Each structure stands twice: as structure tokens, then as C-alpha cells.
Amino acid sequence: MPSDSRHARQIVRRQLIAEAVMAEGALRIEDLTGRFGISLMTAHRDVDELVARGLFRKTRGIVSAAPTSLIEASDVYRSSRQASEKTAVAEAAMRFVEPGQAIFFDDSTTVLQMAAHLPAKVPLTAITNSLVLMNALRQISDLTLIGLGGQFHTWCNAFMGRMTTAEISRLRADVVFMSMSAIVDDIAFHQSPDMVETKRAMFDCAARRILLCDHTKFDRRALHAFAPLKEFDTVIVDAGTSPHHVERMRSKGVTVLVAASPRPAATKPARS
Numbered sequence: 001m002p003s004d005s006r007h008a009r010q011i012v013r014r015q016l017i018a019e020a021v022m023a024e025g026a027l028r029i030e031d032l033t034g035r036f037g038i039s040l041m042t043a044h045r046d047v048d049e050l051v052a053r054g055l056f057r058k059t060r061g062i063v064s065a066a067p068t069s070l071i072e073a074s075d076v077y078r079s080s081r082q083a084s085e086k087t088a089v090a091e092a093a094m095r096f097v098e099p100g101q102a103i104f105f106d107d108s109t110t111v112l113q114m115a116a117h118l119p120a121k122v123p124l125t126a127i128t129n130s131l132v133l134m135n136a137l138r139q140i141s142d143l144t145l146i147g148l149g150g151q152f153h154t155w156c157n158a159f160m161g162r163m164t165t166a167e168i169s170r171l172r173a174d175v176v177f178m179s180m181s182a183i184v185d186d187i188a189f190h191q192s193p194d195m196v197e198t199k200r201a202m203f204d205c206a207a208r209r210i211l212l213c214d215h216t217k218f219d220r221r222a223l224h225a226f227a228p229l230k231e232f233d234t235v236i237v238d239a240g241t242s243p244h245h246v247e248r249m250r251s252k253g254v255t256v257l258v259a260a261s262p263r264p265a266a267t268k269p270a271r272s
Contacts, residue, residue: 026064085214085238086110092259097121101174104202107158108179110212129159160194168201176206182220189222196224215241229254
């Protein structure tokens with residue numbers, strides 16, 4: 001780490017701590033002292049700063065980024081997981097986007113991957129509560145961006161609450177694209193009741209409902225039920241989803257689209 005100033009060392013150290021927690025999911029704060037050569041008090045201060053930024057949570061001497069059935073992970077952590085699968089699912093979702101549509105986009109990191117493909121489908125009206133998505137879309141020509149206000153939540157970089165749902169209720173969109181934290185008994189679940197209410201408002205105000213999910217959602221649990229999968233017009237999953245899950249959903253009348261496998265990265269030919 002740089003030794004030119006205390007502040008510079010602090011910035012670099014906190015970045016390294018953040019990377020370590022995101023890589024491992026959870027770490028004992030006591031273990032940070034030996035790994036980074038700092039006191040326990042300094043370790044707690046660093047962790048408290050990262051928690052205040054909405055990146056992690058701190059409980060009983062442990063700093064964690066991974067989601068639980070009660071608490072969703074930050075958008076930073078979620079963005080670092082299943083990146084290729086999310087990209088493939090987002091690409092598959094683009095077949096449901098047509099020029100001239102008004103579209104709800106939720107704050108999920110899977111839906112965020114659709115942003116790169118939207119310029120090819122303009123003109124569009126995009127409606128979202130995600131600050132990250134707003135910033136990704138704000139310079140696209142011929143795209144009308146409607147940002148939903150309300151109470152801002154740092155852990156997901158999105159607006160939620162009564163003000164948000166009230167704004168949504170006054171709108172009608174052609175389609176909504178959303179993702180959820182878990183799928184249990186063919187029902188979509190999420191850890192946050194505020195998030196469930198916001199997504200439900202979008203769901204109720206859209207003519208067509210599309211759910212995007214990668215295979216890991218079938219291995220997770222979350223507390224609050226959102227809706228049975230059969231209430232969505234289409235459920236898009238990645239190629240890593242167990243055929244058992246796909247066949248079961250289809251047998252229950254769920255329209256399932258399996259996204260193509262992620263394309264392998266191109267390799268440069270070796271020089272002779």
C-alpha cells in the first residue's frame with residue numbers, strides 16, 4: 001500500500017477490504033487485523049465506513065456482503081456475481097423490447113445489463129427507480145427517461161417507498177422487466193418488503209410482465225413472497241438452470257425461455 005499519506009493508505013486499505021469481503025462473502029473483523037496489519041479499532045472504523053456506504057452489513061464481529069433470507073446484498077456485490085449468466089439473460093430479454101414502447105425497469109443488476117442493448121431499440125420510454133440505470137441511460141438519444149423518486153436506499157442505489165409507488169400508480173407501461181432474489185416452490189421472493197411493494201406497483205401497471213433470473217435464484221430463500229411464476233408472461237433463465245426446474249415450471253403452465261449459453265471470450269492468437 002502507498003506510504004505517502006495516511007489518507008491515501010486508508011483509501012487503498014478500505015478498497016482492499018471491500019474486495020476481500022466481496023470475494024469471500026463474509027469475513028471476521030478480527031481476521032482483518034492480521035491480513036492488513038491494522039488494529040482492531042481501525043478495522044472496525046474501516047468496516048463502519050463501508051457499511052455506511054451501503055456496501056456491507058456488520059453483525060456480531062462479522063462483515064458480510066452475501067445475501068441471506070432476511071437481507072439482500074448490495075448492488076455492488078450482486079453485480080460481481082453470475083455476470084456472464086446475467087448478460088445472457090438480459091440479451092434474451094431484448095426480444096420483448098420494441099421501438100415505441102414504454103417500459104418499467106426495476107433496480108436489479110440483471111435488468112441493468114439490458115442498458116447496453118437499448119440504443120438499438122429506440123425510440124423508447126424507460127421508467128426506473130434505479131439510480132445506476134438512470135445514469136446508464138441518460139445520454140441515449142431518442143430515449144425518454146422517467147426517473148422515479150422517493151426515499152433513496154444506498155444498499156441498492158434505488159428509490160423506494162410510498163412516494164415511489166404513488167408515482168408508478170399514475171403510469172401505464174407496455175412491459176416490465178424485473179428480477180427477484182429467490183424462487184421457492186415456483187413463487188418469486190425478496191428479502192425487502194419495500195422492494196416487494198415497489199416491484200408489485202410496476203407489475204400491476206404493466207401490460208406484460210417478464211422475470212429475469214439466473215440459476216442461483218433456485219438455491220436461495222427470501223422472506224417475502226412476491227408472486228407465483230405463472231403470473232409472469234415469461235420467465236427467462238440462463239442455460240445453467242437445471243432441466244428439472246425448467247420442466248417443472250413448464251408443467252405448471254409457466255412460459256420459460258432459456259437464454260443461450262454465454263459466448264466464450266475470444267482469445268488472441270499466439271505470436272510466432
